[in-house]
Amino acid sequence: MRKTKNLNWADVTPRADWINRRALIAGAGAALGLGALPAAARIAAVPSAYSTDATPNTLKEITSYNNFYEFGWDKSDPAKYAGQMTTDPWSVEIGGLVERPGSYGLDDILRNATLEERIYRFRCVEAWSMVIPWIGFTLASLLDRAGVQPGAKYVAFETLHRPGEMPGQRAGGIDWPYVEGLRLDEAMNPLTILATGLYGEALPNQNGAPIRLVVPWKYGFKSIKSIVKITLTEAEPRTTWKALQPREYGFYANVNPEVDHPRWSQASERKIGGGLFAAREPTLMFNGYAYQVAGLYAGMDLAKNY
Ligand code: MTE
Numbered sequence: 001m002r003k004t005k006n007l008n009w010a011d012v013t014p015r016a017d018w019i020n021r022r023a024l025i026a027g028a029g030a031a032l033g034l035g036a037l038p039a040a041a042r043i044a045a046v047p048s049a050y051s052t053d054a055t056p057n058t059l060k061e062i063t064s065y066n067n068f069y070e071f072g073w074d075k076s077d078p079a080k081y082a083g084q085m086t087t088d089p090w091s092v093e094i095g096g097l098v099e100r101p102g103s104y105g106l107d108d109i110l111r112n113a114t115l116e117e118r119i120y121r122f123r124c125v126e127a128w129s130m131v132i133p134w135i136g137f138t139l140a141s142l143l144d145r146a147g148v149q150p151g152a153k154y155v156a157f158e159t160l161h162r163p164g165e166m167p168g169q170r171a172g173g174i175d176w177p178y179v180e181g182l183r184l185d186e187a188m189n190p191l192t193i194l195a196t197g198l199y200g201e202a203l204p205n206q207n208g209a210p211i212r213l214v215v216p217w218k219y220g221f222k223s224i225k226s227i228v229k230i231t232l233t234e235a236e237p238r239t240t241w242k243a244l245q246p247r248e249y250g251f252y253a254n255v256n257p258e259v260d261h262p263r264w265s266q267a268s269e270r271k272i273g274g275g276l277f278a279a280r281e282p283t284l285m286f287n288g289y290a291y292q293v294a295g296l297y298a299g300m301d302l303a304k305n306y
Contacts, residue, residue, distance in 0.1 A: 051119035070166040078206035096231035099147025113137035125219035135197030156237035158229035180224035181237035217289035250306040255287035
């Protein structure tokens with residue numbers, strides 16, 4: 001299994017490149033919900049040993065090909081409509097089996113966070129993938145602040161429910177709000193982050209502003225966006241996709257090339273941005289993060305616990 005390599009800021013994408021890229025897409029900025037951010041808006045973050053050395057997708061790819069069903073079913077809907085979502089003020093209610101339950105304001109969360117850049121592979125259950133340079137902090141650090149009680153075994157997350165700003169929530173299909181969950185040891189794993197930015201700037205709305213989960217060894221649907229609630233529970237939470245289609249989407253949803261989705265193979269993936277004729281790439285066990293996370297599932301039948 002390949003280990004990850006430590007990277008410097010400069011290794012990611014030279015800053016001038018980002019700025020040029022941003023200038024290029026400035027015309028589309030409003031549609032992308034990006035706006036032209038001044039240099040002061042750039043987020044200072046330290047590089048991480050957990051970053052992959054794979055080349056990140058472009059900002060344009062990351063912000064224009066999205067799944068965020070609160071804004072529609074098409075990959076281009078989030079970039080079109082997520083600008084309607086108000087993300088300031090924002091707070092996250094942390095409750096359930098914690099010592100210090102309450103409403104944690106985003107400013108307060110960020111003031112107490114050590115922001116890192118994490119360049120992660122991202123693999124959607126639909127068999128496409130990207131490489132994304134997130135800015136974020138460990139979920140463990142926030143849960144430690146709230147104080148996890150001994151009885152807690154799972155963490156449930158909820159997305160904003162605001163049909164007035166989210167056209168997809170006015171349509172049917174999903175029992176809103178979107179809910180996801182992790183086992184507590186998965187939540188505490190150092191790879192699990194809450195992202196608040198990408199490419200060194202605040203997270204665009206379509207990517208789950210202002211704060212979203214990123215769990216790089218699991219299919220993308222676990223990485224819930226625009227989180228307003230985190231609850232520590234004893235029982236496995238009822239999660240959106242598992243509740244909708246339990247045979248197709250399990251609670252674990254670990255990336256696994258050997259366990260196919262009932263309707264398609266998971267053995268390979270299409271890298272976004274690779275072009276029409278690019279060969280599919282083999283999917284890696286735990287999306288390439290087996291070295292860090294395989295131990296969490298020792299002794300478990302991964303075909304049953306999919
Ligand atoms: N979170 C919410 N609230 N709503 C969603 O529809 N889609 C999920 C996940 N988180 C989704 C969500 C899916 S299926 C994927 S693949 C990723 O977000 C996509 O993240 P991205 O658009 O930033 O690449």
